[in-house]
Amino acid sequence: MVFKRKTEDEVLQTERYQINLGPQHPSTHGVYQAILTLDGETVIDVENVIGYLHRGIEKLAEDRTYTQIIPYTDRLDYIAAMLNNLGYVQTVEKLLDIEIPERAEYLRVIMAELQRIASHMVFIGSFAIDIASITGWMYNFRDREKILDLLEMTCGSRITTSYMRIGGVAEDIPADFIPILERVLRELPEGLEEYDELLTGNEILIGRTKGVGVIDIDTALDYGIGGPNLRACGLPFDLRKVRPYGIYDRFDFEVPTGENGDSFDRFKIRLDEIRQSIRIIEQAIDNIPEGSVKSKVPRNIKPNAGEVYHQIEGARGILGYYLVSDGSTKPYRLHIHSPSLMSLGVFPEMTKGELIQDAVVNLASIDIVLGEIDR
Amino acid sequence: MESLFINIGNLCREKVVELTEVLNLPEAFAGYFMVLIYAIAILTFVLLNAIVLVYLERKIAAYLQQRLGPNRVGPRGILQSLADVVKLLGKEDIIPRAADKWIFRLAAVLVIVPTVMVYAVIPFGKDMIAVDLNIGIFYFIAISSTATIALLMAGWGSNNKYSLLGSMRVVAQMVSYEIPLVFSMLGVIMIAGSLQMSDIVAAQKDMWFIVFQPVAFLIFIIAATAELNRGPFDLPEGEQEIIAGPFTEYSGMRYALFFTAEYANLISTSAIAATLFLGGPSGPWLPSWMWFLIKVYAMILFFMWIRWTIPRIRIDHLMKLNWKFLVPLSLVNIFVTGVALKLFSGW
Amino acid sequence: MYGYGLLKGLRVTLGNFFGRAVTEQYPERRPFISPRFHGFFQLDLKKCNGCGVCSLSCPNGAIQVTSERDENKKRFVTGYKISLGYCLFCGLCVEACPRDALRFTQEFELSSYRREDFVCDLLEIEKREKICSREPA
Numbered sequence: 001m002v003f004k005r006k007t008e009d010e011v012l013q014t015e016r017y018q019i020n021l022g023p024q025h026p027s028t029h030g031v032y033q034a035i036l037t038l039d040g041e042t043v044i045d046v047e048n049v050i051g052y053l054h055r056g057i058e059k060l061a062e063d064r065t066y067t068q069i070i071p072y073t074d075r076l077d078y079i080a081a082m083l084n085n086l087g088y089v090q091t092v093e094k095l096l097d098i099e100i101p102e103r104a105e106y107l108r109v110i111m112a113e114l115q116r117i118a119s120h121m122v123f124i125g126s127f128a129i130d131i132a133s134i135t136g137w138m139y140n141f142r143d144r145e146k147i148l149d150l151l152e153m154t155c156g157s158r159i160t161t162s163y164m165r166i167g168g169v170a171e172d173i174p175a176d177f178i179p180i181l182e183r184v185l186r187e188l189p190e191g192l193e194e195y196d197e198l199l200t201g202n203e204i205l206i207g208r209t210k211g212v213g214v215i216d217i218d219t220a221l222d223y224g225i226g227g228p229n230l231r232a233c234g235l236p237f238d239l240r241k242v243r244p245y246g247i248y249d250r251f252d253f254e255v256p257t258g259e260n261g262d263s264f265d266r267f268k269i270r271l272d273e274i275r276q277s278i279r280i281i282e283q284a285i286d287n288i289p290e291g292s293v294k295s296k297v298p299r300n301i302k303p304n305a306g307e308v309y310h311q312i313e314g315a316r317g318i319l320g321y322y323l324v325s326d327g328s329t330k331p332y333r334l335h336i337h338s339p340s341l342m343s344l345g346v347f348p349e350m351t352k353g354e355l356i357q358d359a360v361v362n363l364a365s366i367d368i369v370l371g372e373i374d375r
Numbered sequence: 376m377e378s379l380f381i382n383i384g385n386l387c388r389e390k391v392v393e394l395t396e397v398l399n400l401p402e403a404f405a406g407y408f409m410v411l412i413y414a415i416a417i418l419t420f421v422l423l424n425a426i427v428l429v430y431l432e433r434k435i436a437a438y439l440q441q442r443l444g445p446n447r448v449g450p451r452g453i454l455q456s457l458a459d460v461v462k463l464l465g466k467e468d469i470i471p472r473a474a475d476k477w478i479f480r481l482a483a484v485l486v487i488v489p490t491v492m493v494y495a496v497i498p499f500g501k502d503m504i505a506v507d508l509n510i511g512i513f514y515f516i517a518i519s520s521t522a523t524i525a526l527l528m529a530g531w532g533s534n535n536k537y538s539l540l541g542s543m544r545v546v547a548q549m550v551s552y553e554i555p556l557v558f559s560m561l562g563v564i565m566i567a568g569s570l571q572m573s574d575i576v577a578a579q580k581d582m583w584f585i586v587f588q589p590v591a592f593l594i595f596i597i598a599a600t601a602e603l604n605r606g607p608f609d610l611p612e613g614e615q616e617i618i619a620g621p622f623t624e625y626s627g628m629r630y631a632l633f634f635t636a637e638y639a640n641l642i643s644t645s646a647i648a649a650t651l652f653l654g655g656p657s658g659p660w661l662p663s664w665m666w667f668l669i670k671v672y673a674m675i676l677f678f679m680w681i682r683w684t685i686p687r688i689r690i691d692h693l694m695k696l697n698w699k700f701l702v703p704l705s706l707v708n709i710f711v712t713g714v715a716l717k718l719f720s721g722w
Numbered sequence: 723m724y725g726y727g728l729l730k731g732l733r734v735t736l737g738n739f740f741g742r743a744v745t746e747q748y749p750e751r752r753p754f755i756s757p758r759f760h761g762f763f764q765l766d767l768k769k770c771n772g773c774g775v776c777s778l779s780c781p782n783g784a785i786q787v788t789s790e791r792d793e794n795k796k797r798f799v800t801g802y803k804i805s806l807g808y809c810l811f812c813g814l815c816v817e818a819c820p821r822d823a824l825r826f827t828q829e830f831e832l833s834s835y836r837r838e839d840f841v842c843d844l845l846e847i848e849k850r851e852k853i854c855s856r857e858p859a
Contacts, residue, residue: 439735439738440738441741680732684732
C-alpha cells in the first residue's frame, strides 16, 4: 500500500474566525486594535486599526507659538518625553539657525540618554509582562523610578518633562543632581544583571522569542523602520553615529546590533543600549562645562518663511519633525514622523503564520507607543 | 493534640448514633449522617484554606516583587480576602445573552464538585482519611480529571471566542499532562505496593519516597503545575492573549466558584504531592495533622514561587515538553524503578 | 543545561523576597517631592501686577487674568483664575512671569469630584491663606 499524502481539501478544515486584540485588551500597550484572523491558534491575517488616541496634535500645533508646542511633544511618545522635546527644539533651532550653549548641549545629552534608559526599561518591563513574567516588570519599574526621580528633580515632572527650550534647556540642574546621577549609574548595572538572570537567560523566554517575528533587513528598510528594531536585524544604523546631531559626535559608544531580527534580538538589543547610554552619560558628566544653559532667544520667535526637517534617534527609532514656517509666530505646518507608526506597519507581516501567543510577543517586541502613532 | 480531630469525630459519631436511636431511625442513617458531617468538615477546610490562599498568593507575589501587597483591610491586610468575598457576593450575576444559559450555569457548579470530591481520600493526619479507599490514588486521578469537562463547558457555554480558545487549551493541556502525572505516581505505587493512601503513608515510615523517586517528583511537580493551570502553564487563562480564558464572561459568585475551585485544586494536589513523596502526615514531635499542613503549605509556597517567577510557556512547547520529554522520562522512570525493585527486593 | 536559566530566575526572586519593599507607602508616608515639582500654583500678590504674560504663554489658555488700574495708573490684579482641568503643568507660565510672582508648590493632591472645582481662583486662595496663617502679613 502506498501512503498517499492528503490534499488540502481532504484534510479536516476548521472554520476561521476573527478575534479583536484590543482596543481594550490586556496587552495592546494602549488603545490599539488588531483584528486577528485565526485558524485555531494560528494567526492567518492581522489588520491594524489605529486612531483611537488621535488628539490632533499636529493640527493643534498650527495654533500655538513655537514655544507653546513643546508641552504637546511630551504627549506624543509619553514614555520618552525628553527625546520628543529634544527633537522638536532642535528642529526649531535648525530653522532659526541659532547656537546653543555648551552646557545646555551636555545637559540635553544627559537627559536624552536618561530618558532612553527609562524608555527601554518600560520596554523590557512590558515585554516581560507580555510573556507573563510579571515580576520582571516590577523590577524594571523599580529601577526606572530612580531615573524618573532624577527627571523630577531637574524639570519638576516625571513623565511630561517639557524640559528642552528653544535655545537651550529650561533650567540648570540642581546642585545635588550629579552626585545622585553618579550613584544611579552605579546602581543600574546591578539591575541589568538581575534582568539578565531573570529574563535573558530564561529558557522559556528564549524558546518563545528566538526565531519568532523575524524581520529581515530588506523588509525593515522597505517599511522604513529604524532604531533598535532595525538594528536588531543586523544593520548598525544609529542616527547618533551616522548623522550626529547636537554633540553626539564627541561621544564614544558602540552601536549594538542583533543577528536574526527576531523578537529575542529586539529584546536583547535594548538591554545592550541601556549599557551604551550609561557610557554616554558617564562621558557627559566628565566633560560638562560651566556656563549658561540658554542662549538669548527673543520671546516671540518669528522664523523666516521656510521649511526644515530634522530627525533624531528616538527611543523607538527615527523621530523626525517637519516644520513649515510662513514667517509668523506660529508654524504653518508641523508633521511628526513617528517611529512607532513605522514599526507597527510591519507587525502584520511578521506575525502571519505564527501563533496568537507569538502575536502578543511580537507586538511587545516592536515597542509601540500609541500616543505617538495616533498623535 | 494528636487526636484532637479524631476525638471530635468520635464525639460526633456518638451523638449521631444517639440521635438515630432517639429518633428511631434505621442504623444505616448514622452512617449517612457521618458522611454529611465529613463533607461539611471538608468543605469548611477547603473554603477556609482557599480564602487564606488568596491572601497568601497576593502577599507572596508582592514580596517577590518587592511590594507590600494588600495592606488596607485589617492589620497587614489579612481581612482582604473577606472583603473580596463580600465584593463578589454583591456583584451582579451577568449571563451573556448569547450564552448557552444552562451550560453556562452548570459549569460553575460542576467545576467545584470533583474538586471537593477528591478530598475524600486525602490523609489529613494519622487515621484522618474520610474514606480510606483501597484504590485511593486511582480515585483521585479519576475524579480530578473530570474537572476538564466543567472548564470546557464554561468555555463553550460562554459563547465567547476567547473563552472557547481558553477551554480548548484546557482540554489539550489537561488531558495530555494527565499521562505523565499518572506515570510519575506509578513509581511510588510500585514501591508502596498499594493504591491505598494509608498504605502509601505507612510505607514512608523510614524514608520519604522523594529520596527513591526524585525524577518522579520532578515530573509530578511539572505535570501538576500544568494540571492546576498555574505558573508557567497558565495558558488556559493566558491573560495577555485571551483575557481570562474560560472565565472571561463570568462575574460575581460564579467567578468566585471557579476561583475557589482553582485554589482547592492547588491544595489537593499539594496534599497528594505531600502524601506520595513527602511522607504524608507523618513526622516527629508535632501532631500529624500539623505536619500535614506544614508539608502542604510548603508545596503551595513552592508552586507560588514558580508562578511568580517563570514566564508562560508557548502552546507548542507545552505539548513538546509533555510528549517528547515528560512521557518518555516517566516511562524510563517506571522501568528503572521496576528493575531496581527486582534487584533490591531479591528473588 | 536546560532549566539552569529558570533556576537562576528563581534565585533572583527568592533573593528579593527577603528584601525590603521599594514601593511608595503613600498615605502613611508622605512621598518626597523635589523642590522643583510642578504641583499647585502660588501667586505672590505683592509682586503680581496682572500683566497677563502668563495667560499669553499658556498653550491651553488655562489662565484668566483680569486687572485694573488705580488712580496712579498703576495696574493691579483683580482676578486670577486657573483651570486645572486644562493645565498641562508644563511650567511655561511660571517661566514667563517677568516679576517671579507665580510659582509652583509641592502640593500634588489636586483631584476633585466636580468639574467646576478645577477652576481655582488663586487670588481667593492667597487671601484666605493670609487670614489663616499666623505670620504677620
